[in-house]
Amino acid sequence: MVNIPSPLLDTLHAAQRITVLTGAGISAESGVPTFRDAQTGLWARYRPEELATPEAFQRHPKLVWDWYAWRRELVAGVKPNAAHHALVKLEQQVPDFTLITQNVDGLHRRAGSGNVLELHGELFRTKCSRCERAVNCWQDGGETPPVCGHCHAWLRPDVVWFGEMLPVTLLQKAEAAAAQCEVFFSIGTSSLVYPAAELPFTALRGGATVVEINPQPTPLSDYVAYTLQGAAGKVLPVLLKAVWDSEVPQ
Ligand code: OAD
Numbered sequence: 001m002v003n004i005p006s007p008l009l010d011t012l013h014a015a016q017r018i019t020v021l022t023g024a025g026i027s028a029e030s031g032v033p034t035f036r037d038a039q040t041g042l043w044a045r046y047r048p049e050e051l052a053t054p055e056a057f058q059r060h061p062k063l064v065w066d067w068y069a070w071r072r073e074l075v076a077g078v079k080p081n082a083a084h085h086a087l088v089k090l091e092q093q094v095p096d097f098t099l100i101t102q103n104v105d106g107l108h109r110r111a112g113s114g115n116v117l118e119l120h121g122e123l124f125r126t127k128c129s130r131c132e133r134a135v136n137c138w139q140d141g142g143e144t145p146p147v148c149g150h151c152h153a154w155l156r157p158d159v160v161w162f163g164e165m166l167p168v169t170l171l172q173k174a175e176a177a178a179a180q181c182e183v184f185f186s187i188g189t190s191s192l193v194y195p196a197a198e199l200p201f202t203a204l205r206g207g208a209t210v211v212e213i214n215p216q217p218t219p220l221s222d223y224v225a226y227t228l229q230g231a232a233g234k235v236l237p238v239l240l241k242a243v244w245d246s247e248v249p250q
Helices: 006-014 054-059 061-076 082-093 107-111 168-180 196-205 232-244
Strands: 017-022 096-101 116-118 121-128 155-159 183-187 209-214 226-229
Touching: 006 209, 006 232, 017 082, 017 168, 017 196, 054 061, 061 121, 061 155, 082 096, 082 107, 082 232, 096 168, 116 168, 168 196, 183 196, 196 209, 209 232
Parallel strands: 017 096, 017 183, 096 116, 183 209, 209 226
Antiparallel strands: 121 155
16 A cells, blocks of 8 residues: 655655656666666676676677667567656656656666656667777677777677766756755666766755655665555556546556
8 A cells, every 4th residue: 555645645746846766666667677786687697887887898899788788688578667657647747847867777768758868868878898899780699799880890799888977968967857856756766876876965965855766775765755665557547647647557
């Protein structure tokens, strides 16, 4: 049973500017494992933090390329869930809405969200690891990752790896959306990875009401105004119905 406190209902009803930050937990109900879940099957012996680095790619390019190819296949076979759909509805309720995601699965866009900032890149985009050109098609080399048609360096997924900088303009947009909103939601993220984990604090400093939706407490939990404990796919549809009388497709 999801209980939405009535002061939060009032705040949301009056809000004109809402910013949402999502993490892997929002896609969990679609069947995409979160980062800090134990991996299953083929990949059970690797930790994502050990594969998602430039050093891992230098040392084991085929292993890292194949892990991303596996993730692309996994994500291509799943659908956005009620939580993704709820955020599409939420975007229609307020004049100023920004969705910031750490996810690279593209499920927010597939659900129909418009103003999405994909802070950590996108699994289905590929670029050259040297000249950084975007690449749409390639010949699979078999033993190694495919190579760039221009400079013959390996291709890599267009995602941000640990130790790499986030795209500056994207991060600035996210910071501005956090600083200027009236309500900030942190949904399905462990709030451990910076700079994304700083965004709720930017919102707090700007005077926003910060709300966390997560089945588990996180390092952010002690600072937020409201915690809605539970799965995003359960909590968000209840919230949309309670505040805006909006039905969310399941
Ligand atoms: P994590 O795997 O660290 O955390 C997932 C969070 O989702 C946890 O706090 C869970 O409790 C929560 N959760 C699980 N199921 C949920 C559900 N149904 N509804 C709501 N919440 C749920 O994933 P992130 O916080 O996204 O970065 O990880 C942040 C970044 O670290 C990722 O973008 C990635 C990673 O390693 C890079 O690759 C650069």
